[in-house]
Amino acid sequence: xxxxxxxxxxxxxxxxxxxxxxxxxxxxxxxxxxxxxxxxxxxxxxxxxxxxxxxxxxxxxxxxxxxxxxx
Numbered sequence: 370x371x372x373x374x375x376x377x378x379x380x381x382x383x384x385x386x387x388x389x390x391x392x393x394x395x396x397x398x399x400x401x402x403x404x405x406x407x408x409x410x411x412x413x414x415x416x417x418x419x420x421x422x423x424x425x426x427x428x429x430x431x432x433x434x435x436x437x438x439x440x
């Protein structure tokens with residue numbers, strides 16, 4: 370199952386979150402590290418939902434780039 374994660378630079382590295390999984394976030398010094406951490410965080414988050422008897426949401430967020438002319 371694929372989950373979209375959004376990665377943003379910060380003053381000390383990178384932060385990431387998944388719009389389909391509120392509260393599932395991570396930070397780290399490099400982009401590669403934050404991606405690896407988010408993989409672990411998503412797996413942990415889904416495991417916790419299952420253990421607590423909650424429905425696991427299906428990923429439905431998508432992304433796209435659009436091109437606009439700069440003024």
